[in-house]
Amino acid sequence: MPHTSSKKEPQEGTSARESEREEKERMNDATKAQVKAKDEDEDDLRELSQLPPEVIRHASLFTPHHEALEIAALSDRERAEAHESIYGRPPPDQIRIERATAALDAALDVMTPLELGSLHKAREAFPLLFVSSQSHARVFLEAENCEPAKAVVRMLRYWEERERLLGEAAFAPDAMGPPAEEDILKAIQKRVRISMQKNNTDHSVSANGRSRRGGNVPRQEGLNLKILTVIRTFQQERLRLLNAELDQLPVGAKEAWMDAASTKPELANSDEHKIIFLHSVDYNPHHAARRLVSYWEMKYTLFGKGMAFGPIKVADLDDEEWGCRLELKDGVVHLSPGKDKFGRKIVIFRADKMLTDERHSHIGILRAMWYYLHASQFDGSACVHGFVLIVILPQGFSVSHINSNACQFAVRMQTLTKNCVPLKCMAIHDCLLTQCNKEEEGRGLLSQTWFSAVCSMFKHLIGRAYRQRYWLHVGTKEEELANFLKCGITKAQLPNELGGTFNVAFIRQFLDEQRAKDS
Template sequence: MPLDTNNDTSTTDGSSNKRAATEGEEGWTTDNDVEAEDVATDPITSDVLKLTQQELGELSLADQEQVVYDLYGFSGPVDESQPGFVEQKMEELQKALDQIPPRRKTAYSMALGINEAYVTNHSFRLQFLRADRFQPSPAATRMVTYFETKLDLFGRDRLCIELTQDDLDPESLEILYMTWFCDLPVRDRAGRQVVVQLSKPGIDCYSLPVTQRMRVLFYTLCVSARDPETQKHGRVALLWVAGSLGKASSLWKIAGMYASSPVRIQGCHLCVDIAHGYSTPIVSIVQLSMNSMLRVRVRRHIGTPQEIFYSLMTYGIPVEFIPIGEDGEFAHQLHTDRWKRIRTQEQWLKQLQQQQQQSFVSQTKAALPQPVGATVATNVQAVDKAALMEKADAMVMANRNNDNNLAANSIGNTTVLVVVDTPTNHDVLMGKGRGAHEHVGNILFRNLIEKCRPQYDAATKTQKTQLAKDIVRIVKEEWKGRFLRDDVKGWIPITDELTIRRKVSVAFRDARKAPKGKKQKQQQAAATEITQEEDELLLPLEDPTWENQPAIDMVVLKA
């Protein structure tokens, strides 16, 4: 299919009257209705458009179609279910890493020397393969760039650890919490995570050193990489411009960091709020600073917030969750609460890691044979503690990125609770409120319930039990979804089959629409009472309650 190389989606009101021009901070006079006039007077924008058209022309027809699919959310993840597929790609990734000249992978080699178990961890490397759709050579380059960037920003001591907010300096934390980056609580129609980068008057993070801003961006990219669903589907980035973007040199550095991200960016939308004015060259420099694969996936949206929202909706982005009102004001509290919750989860995980390390070392010590006449102290001194810690760290990393459908994992005597930060579009949320009711997975679930309701109403008790099991199987196995309950820490997967089956029975009962007539209401109430009695018979007498569940000691952030 032919590819439209015009990446400007500026909005107009349908008339020939132009909005008042505004003076950009670089002294450029910008017309906010027709970008073509900007191109005529702005050589930077003209060069960017020419470069983008040239790069698109160099792509094959299949790659051009892939760009369109990525932008509109039609691209699916790579099928990893083929036997031996991932293992083969892992071997090819190692060969690609070996072929990179030593001078270009200094940080990677340093990391191997510090903690080989961390660098060679299967789940860790899988992030980079997924980021480049299992192309070994680009994935190897991305991985090497990742370590180079991490070394420059955080130093040698943090090169082989999973970054948390405790690793950010005070200035970086200030930027993180002042709404510079904001992940939406829901995914787009393609199951991709959406991140909004904000720029508005009053958020003066752009006056802070560029190093701090780069640390925050790198940290947020690493947080998103913890999510296996985001690894598979990628992210969509929205740059909301409603004020200064800072110096062009800092923009170049920050935009270039996406090449080191362990998660690919499927599309980038430059959203310009004309109410605050903007500088066309600065917006063009943002696009120019990106690598070619991202630059061809950029679209501009210029207008009022409402006009921008209408334009973004065509790309499958859930605009109702963007924390920006029609007046351009920002909902700051939701963003702050999310990062506070993530910090709490990180602190719990750190406690778990320390417990695992201690348990691993203790078990290894106990398994070592003690020479005759040797004291316990002598035997302990013979243990390579550093090596044991590295292996324990690798175990935690593997558990953190483990891609499964379980809510709790037992490690030794510790029960680990999995917390979902951003539910997928096939997850069913068990909670009250508008957010859960309008979640895509809940809508699909209600449609499934409504489709099966006639069969359920006419079924015997045994048949109802089997039908409830079939619905649970469809959600888990065919949709690859989960049943999640709301918790102060986040969304918690429900693994108890009896509890899930009860939720399904309640859903069938709720699907019976309440009639308006008094007589019909009485009939409906009687039918509901009978259904409740039938639902109780679906569950064995030993149905466990939440009080009887294992005690939860730790929390793991996972999708």
């Protein structure tokens, strides 16, 4: 087999001088390519050196290696929760279980006490065993390949046999152990959904089983009364733990809340107010305490004590001296119409507008974000399902956009959206507007050293839980529109820059409606 070489052999009749010239041209091309690659690397290093120290410091704390280790260490439950936060629904295998559980519950609900027999006694003694797909019902469903009819038969036989062997001891209060926290939380969420469907009220409804309109949330008697008793006992215990957490916080960390609690205790120090914060963090007293004090600190910072105890109105934000009229008008922050497919509000932050128009102030943007998040609270569905944050970064996003002020603003924004207002931020979508041509395709913005550092910094700042709920969109409009559709977000809810058909007139219409309500 003849030996092949990349060097071009001189053709017959070609002079030695021409061959030498061609060889020099090839060498020059190779040298130019090496120099260009070296220059690009030096440009990256130069840009990286211009980043604020806090970016470099935080970026070094969360590298791709750390991210890989963190993902590998996730439990099955954590993976399922992250999947549901991003896509709005559980993984397929869990959906199957939950649908089967709902069918099983429906089958049991139409049976008479006589037909249920021993199972009726069990449902009265241990009602929470039958409200969560993670508990008692799931065992029988899995044993019967998720066939509800067969699971009902097996469950009936189980309790008949249990009562035959143990007698009344089978239904003793301690026979099945204390209710699992997960079951209690699912029961609370179930009551929230029922109250929303029947009363069409806002979030303050369900945390304690009462609505703002007064009176108890509609409920069935008997079985649900027992569940409500368990819920209230659980909430009172978590309130006690929350108060203990607040007592342990240093004074410097809770000054704004202490002032608010002293000035208007019926609001800032009320059980109803605290339960709203507990509810937003799945009743974790440690997180609720920190979110509560962060809420009041942020509200005092953005609006001052004089406006801290009443609703913030659009008319207040229209104030030219300290409001955020321009940020609202330009839609730097805004809500998208309706909700996504899974009941979540969609909040859009146009960082591209902020970074390309110096008239938009950081404090004005934070005030606008505060207002829209609070507006979302009056939608009961958002208080159950949370909201999705979409951040649009500008085309040509570069190191020139990153400085100490920008880093401080990013920290305050992420505090406001995920650790302050009592709404769950279910997912964060960062969208980088890029238009690389074919020559640049292999070296887009994501390959640049500085951008990797910025992404690492942001992932470090948002924390472990939110890192699994973060999606960076860098594809074409068509690709990313398809990705948003997978998450339950429609074309009509996305701006043109992301391939959507969102009508900016909605922003003005929404604000006009709010002004009319406020007047």
